[in-house]
Amino acid sequence: MKITGADVLLKSLELEGVDVVFGYPGATVISIYDALLNSKIKHYMVRHEQGAAHAADGYARSTGKVGVCLSTSGPGATNLVTGIATSYMDSTPLVAITGQVGTTALGLDSFQEADITGITLPVTKHSYLVKKVEDVARVVREAFYLARSGRPGPVLIDITKDALDAMTEFNPPEKVQLRSYKVFSKGNGGKIAEATAALSKAKKPLICVGGGVITAGASPELLDLLQKTDIPVVSTLMGLGSVSAKEKAWLGMLGMHGTPTANYAVNDCDVLLAVGVRFSDRVAGQGKKFAPNATVIHVDIDPAEIGKVIRVAIPIVGDAKSVLGELVQRVTPPEIDEWLEKISLWRKEYPLRYEKNGQLKPQYVIQQLCEVLGDRGIVTTEVGQNQMWTAQHFAVKKPRTLITSGGLGTMGFGLPAAVGVQIGNPDKVVVDIAGDGSIQMNIQELSTVKQYQLPVKVVILNNSSLGLVKQWQALFFEERYSGVHLEASPDFVKLAEAYGIKGYRITDSSQVRATLEEAIAYPGPVIMDFVIPPDEKVLPMVPPGKGLTEMLGR
């Protein structure tokens, strides 16, 4: 029996296990929307296509499944770009489906035509322009395989209107055949032996984990390694949650806004086992001053990451779960009592701190939120001070419970991501920690939250400014503030009410705990507007271009 390309698309998605898509309709995808009426797949309609991409991304990050977003051609497709780039930078499995004008209209500057495969070339793992209905099933198969395998990433499928409307038999391929695509899953035995030897005789070893550990589901193996060896561990922003912040080996996040203990340990260690990290400039600066005394062992599934930023003595290309599993088996716990002693002195001398002066402090709000949520929560963040305070003061305990845009640093990510997280995790309390700047970048998604009765809680840390840029201007531009004051923000409580959402304004520390408890117990969506001091900074901070030990405000 012949069916339309749109039906083939949806049946193919069903075969991949897709049960939800996030999207926004338009002329070239009407046939997909029509086919959705006959499909088991549930469609969530966002209010801006960027929201669809972030929601699919949040869904993917929190569940480990491939997220799917859908938009029409032209502006619908270009609105996805920031979301696709966000996914690309953080290596999340995403399939973005866009409608395209008909084959005969292609290349003629037709209405709502945009070369979206061209536009997204640098920010996709791979992309397809599908012009023939016969190709739809195979392309979907390949796209999902590429998105989720190896180092995951976004894959774009652009399908012309005529391919969606044409009829064909539904014959999905049994297997994906991509001769040129290889996944390195098992690490080289010789290199693993070298790494084991280096770790076993290290005096000052350190483990640095990143998002790759979470992607690989390698937290159990990591915990085994920590428990067997007592080697201390630091994490990048993307790695938060791969090991519980309550573990005794935990030193905190490293990098620009890392804990002093983590940064001193990186600087001092003699063997650094880096797993699933890519040494971003926010972690390693330019790379030259990073871990200057260490023999670096770098484990990553992407060979191109090894040696890209810092010099690596022992490269291991492979899946973090498999490599860590082998390391645990083979490693002899090194003698590191002196090293641990030194670390505990740093811990005592340089804890993360902030001035407690009776004002309503964002760090306090986040610590209280962490306590109130316990194990029930998944937190998303926007980008800026809100994100860094969360990274510092929210003790993330489990993988996939902190959802944040690390690489691209996309303001406006948190709220739509929370939509996707909540849909993927209906039993969890999902909280978006936001700033008054970021929340306005995709605030239209409150309407999506309301429409689907998603009980998302939004914590706005409101300092009436773009706090992190302002902080840079204070520290590095002689307090010459430019373009950072948000003077005409809406009244967020009234705005919440306008969307039919419950709103709170909190101006005093004494109200924080009770409000958080009430909001989290409330079964529907809530916005909490915490009015915080306008000049509060994220500290400590390594100024750009400096080494990790050159922290301000430690």
Place this chain on the structure above:
Amino acid sequence: MHTLSVLVDNHPGVLTRVSGLFARRGYNIESLTVCETENPDISRMTIVVDGDDWVIEQVTKQLHKLVAVHKINDISEESAVERELALIKVRVKAENRVEILQTTDIFRARVVDMGRSSLTIEATGDKVKVDALVKTLRPYGIVELARTGIVAIVRAEAN
């Protein structure tokens, strides 16, 4: 200078994927040629790229990440046959015509077009030879120059 022989899917858009990668990561392409191979599904790109070992390693690894890329050979280290074709339109006058024709002969090049005041010379060879011919002809006045860039293939093993 490194010569990379890269086998890629013969699909529209693959050239953009490869050249885009070079552009955004800041690698310098000296020359790039694309042609079909014995297998119509596969094209060969011969890319001459300038950079130290670190750059070449990065280029190679990043190229490997493209789904359309099948195989990469750095043939600068290997024994390979490299050829380039050049068309050189050079200004001629009655008094130097013979001299130019002799030069053409010496380089085993040939004249493929002739006008009132210019000759067009076709030359094939490795880059060094073509460079040398261009240098020799430059004093006469080169009106136009078109070079294909290098195509290369690894030499067969003897016996």
